[in-house]
Amino acid sequence: MDAPQQNGQDLADSQAASTEARARLMTELNSAIAAAEGWLEHSDGSDGASSESTTRDQLNARLETARADLQQLQQSLKARSRSVARSTDAYIHENPWKAVGIGAAIGLAVGLLITRK
DSSP: OOHHHHHHHHHHHHHHHHHHHHHHHHHHHHHHHHHHHHHHHTOSSOSOHHHHHHHHHHHHHHHHHHHHHHHHHHHHHHHHHHHHHHHHHHHHHHOHHHHHHHHHHHHHHHHHHHHOO
């Protein structure tokens, strides 16, 4: 597989991992919020220390899972940005005049927008 196809596959894989990690993170955060709300609603002091400790442990476990998912999402986004940067670098090296033309067109468009009144 040549470099552009490999970079495209890497990008697709990292996007899939990112989407999966984001979904898990949202599920865990919603679960932790629901547990915290339940804990607050039922914490009138009559449940006892054992129930409070169990609920606190469950909430901490859910928060730890959410933190782990957030770290995985962060790593996935870093990997995706690196992959995009490598693809862009490869494209520019393979097509330098196209890159110059695109840069000039963008510069012209920005210049026109800035001077427009």
